[in-house]
Amino acid sequence: MKEQACSNHSIIATAVLSSFRVLEVLKATSFNASLAESDLREAVYLTYQPWAARQPDHIFENSWQWLKAHRSMRFELEGDAAQISLSQLASEFVEIRHRAARIKLNKFGAWQQSVLSRIGGLPIQAFASVSERRLESDAHRRMEDSRPDDSSSRELISPYDASVEDYIGREGLHETHLHLNGSTHAEICWLRALREPDAEVKDFNKKWRDVSNPQASKLRELVRSVNPSLTPAELSRQLRVAGQLRKWLFSAACNWVDDDTPIPVHYDDFAEGTAKRPLFYADVGLIPQMPGRGDELVWLMKVVAHLQSRPNAIYSRMFHLYLVLQNQYYRLLVQSEEQFGFDQFQKLTYSDLREPAERDYYQRFATMHGDSPDTSRVIYLEGRFAPKASIEKNAGLLQDVLVGYLRYLRDSAVRDEIPATAPVTSLEAALRELDNFFKAERNTTRRVHSLALVAHFIKLPWSSTPRGKAGLFRFAGLRAELEDRANVLISTLTRWPRLRNWVRGIDAAANELHAPPEVFASIFRVCETAGLTRRTYHAGEDFTHLVSGLRHMADAIDLLGLGGGDRLGHGTAMGISPKLWVDRMPGQLVAKKGDWLLDLLFAWQMLRQMPEETAEAYRVEGMILDLAGEIFQEEVSCTTLSRVMKLRGLNVRLLVDSTARSWDWRASAASALWLPEAKRVADAQASNPSDVAMLVRWFIDVDLWERSEQLMEVEGAFFDNDTYVRLQQSLMRLVRDKGIVVETLPSSNVRISQYHSFVEHHALRWMRVPGFVEEHDPEIMVSLGSDDPGIFAGDLNGEFYQLYAALRSVGLGDKTALEFLAPLNERGRQYRFHAPSVAVNGTATDSSVHRLVGPTVSALAPSIQAG
DSSP, X not given: OOOOOOOHHHHHHHHHTTOHHHHHHHHHSOTTSOOOHHHHHHHHHHHHTTTTTTXXXXXXXXXXXXXXXXXXXXXXXXXXXXXXXXXXXXXXXEEEETTEEEEOGGGHHHIIIIITTTSOSHHHHHHHHHHHHHHSOHHHHTTGGGSOOGGGOOSOOOOOOHHHHHHHHHHOEEEEEEESTTOSXXXXXXXXXXXXXXXXXXXXXXXXXXXXXXXXXXXHHHHHHHOTTOOHHHXXXXXXXXXXXXXXXXXXXXXXXXXXXXXXOOHHHHHTTOSOOOTTOOOTTTSOSSOOHHHHHHHHHHHHHHHHHSOOHHHHHHHHHXXXXXXXXXXXXXXXXXXXXXXXXXXXXXXXXXXXXXXXXHHHHHHHHOSOSSOOSEEXXXXXXXXXXXXXXXXXXXXXXXXXXXXXXXXXXXXXXXXXXXXXOSHHHHHHHHHHHHHHSTTOOSSSOEEEEEEEEEOOOOOOOSTTSSOSSTTHHXXXXXHHHHHHHHHHHHHSGGGGGTEEEEEEESOTTTOOGGGGHHHHHHHHHTTOOEEEEEESSSOSSHHHHHHHHHHHHHHTTOOTTOEEEEOHHHHSOHHHHHHHSOSEEEEEHHHHHHHHHHHHHHHTTOGGGHHHHHHHHHHHHHHHHHHHSSOOOHHHHHHHHTTTTSOHHHHHHTTSTTOOHHHHOSSGGGHHHHHHHHHHHHHOHHHHHHHHHHHHOHHHHHHHHOEEEEETTSSOHHHHHHHHHHHHHHHHHHTOEEEEOHHHHHHHSSOSSGGGOTHHHHTTOTTTSOTTOOOOEEEEOOBSTTTTTOOHHHHHHHHHHHXXXXXXXXXXXXXXXHHHHHHHHHTOOOOGGGOOSSOXXXXXXXXXXXXXXXXXXXXXXXX
């Protein structure tokens, strides 16, 4: 089986269904008038051309003519651009397996990358399902009631492979890296937005107009890349138009519209609110109060079936307009194939369009369960959340999460064994109800998935200029905020001790370029002292230079003290083919001098342990001496610099205080939790006073800051390919020897890194697949996660299938492919963070590695609350 890329005609079809230029053509043409082919063609070409800038125009022209002639699905309306496009996409990507729509395995990578990154998949699934039913014989149609109902779908459409289904049926999937905010699928956000357009766009409008918020300009960049004329007011208007179109289409599909009923034929009729609604239309039941993906699929199948059985030019144009409006909104929530890097990913989080839907957590847990009423496809699930600035806000957030999970449990479990209870109105009540559930359902196996929560602290940028705004030391503001949030998180766990069954670990997330691991070292240790002993950290995900990504991972291991079952998220820098990275990056990159100094220091420390890299180690050493002399304005040896920078994980607030002659480390700690941090600084001052003095300069000397923040050019190919590989392998050995598990996130990495397809993904190297593993690569432990499945239009089931499809595409059979892939899933089970007392899968032991350092939370309760 060979992996196939998306055809040009399907890229054109996605443009027909999503382009803002096509939207303008549709708005300008009455529904009862034919679309001018020249206008539509120009709009589609201008959308397609940047994607295929290095292709000659005859490629586009031939694909355009192919689409015009495409009639494989027997729809009958000449010139119906929407159904032509849906037909093309369905025929290329969808097959019917066991009476259900599935994605062709060899097209699954292209489906997620090229199609789902541009448009929603439900209309294609609906079209394929309805068209298949039309092609069935009368005998088959009489069996309709006995076949699976596509409209019940909660999970994303995926391939079907008997060996994979058998494996998942036996073993289940284990999710080790999922952000709860960012996991709601765009279709659910869309349905909510149609119910209350102004309310759903309120936060988006506020962010857009806040000129003091640096996110506002990034948000406008995102929106104008989707549609240059789009504004919050226009988005609200478009949502109202889409809502009215939906009413008319639904009414027509239900045969509620008489033949003599006047039908609106102009976009402006809907935009200006002058279009009358159908006489027999009823609001109740069209969009449920708590909509799911299945609700949209039901509606789409009903409309598609009606248009195929009773072709109507006006309703077909309404449907086309509805899909374009829906997909424009979709593009504001889902990262496109054309958007690389974390910065472009992060813009999607700035829109706040997900916020209303993501205040309720039930739908996310239900979607992750899958379609089987009796068995969850996911067994162990870790959801990440950002801790808040007050105990009350933490309690409110955790209550929302646990109430959503409790509702999912009750909907999915055997209800007869559980007594009815009053609505849950507090965190304490949620915890009590969860206890009651597990007493009743303790021996449930595979019926529902088990939940663990991981608190992820946020990386925020530091501005070192202009003077006076940077704070007393590097990242002063972020460090203070992190200390406050760590104290509040620990206090929250103290106030509700049973929360420790659910909040199981900590992480640091967001843009890797914004803050280095050292900023989080102190709070990681304090949280560990307080009993949050399971740690993971995002590193090596997006980086200015390959050496930078490797150094961030090494710093996380060293400065955060990771090991023994701790995990690292992403780690792309340690796995990506150096040749691929160099080839796809500019020849000259730009880095800050201070960052590059640390990158070179990391490389020097690694290279000097490799006899074959002696010459490179000397070359790097000379550059370090020159750069350090420029930044520190004095001669600094590499060995001295190594000792100094190894102390970066010290608490900088306490470090600066320690320079005072009368400093008493016992009195400086805000609470008992922080005493070990003060003692660590005191010990460093006593044993390495000159090194500490140099480190303090690094942190507080404003002139040194400015020199270290200056920019310099760095070659992408600074090292040759063999040296890059040896650096990666040196880090891999460290990961192996420390017992660290790396969380791999295929869809996220393909979108954020420089990959063009899943078969390029570094997980194949880590799985030690022949042809991908490098000679002398050590074996490391890897688990699987989905990261932000709503933003990447995926889920854990899809991640598993994507890697399986990649393995099959390089010539492996099903059994061999699963033998390579299964350990990734099983590491998620073995190194999960879950508490055994609330596991619902029949396990009595926790196989993850436990560490408890120092006193327990309850023993420290008074001092924690004081802090």
